[in-house]
Amino acid sequence: MSADFARVKNSAAASRLAGLTLASRQVLLNAWRTSVVGGFVRGALRQFEVASGPERTRWCATTLAVAAAGHLGLRLLLSPTVAPGLPAPVIAGLVIAAAVLAWKAEEFHHAWRHSRLARLVR
Secondary structure (H helix, E strand, C coil): CHHHHHHHHHHHHCCHHHHHHHHHHHHHHHHHHHCHHHHHHHHHHHHHHHCCHHHHHHHHHHHHHHHHHHHHHHHCCCCCCCCCCCCHHHHHHHHHHHHHHHHCHHHHHHHHHCCHHHHHHC
16 A cells, blocks of 8 residues: 555656646745845844843734734724624734733733743643
């Protein structure tokens, strides 16, 4: 049975579709390496790697707040029949909680490190 799978794998790897997929992947990777957006993302990831715990918490909370607020804005464009099932007040609460967390990141980070819940998660 494994010989059949090997034959199928070799046949698929030698196909034009596989060659096209690999070539497309290489084009996209090269474009990403040389793009302005790719450079910005790589720089942001390097900054995130050397950031302190509270700074990382602030970054993540800000990202979550912006994404949830954007979600609320997009919901206004949808009809009620296709709007997501999660109620808008829950998402609004998430925006508020993430904004407060971003605002008080140092305090949260310190409190979390000494909390019982953090000890249970470790």
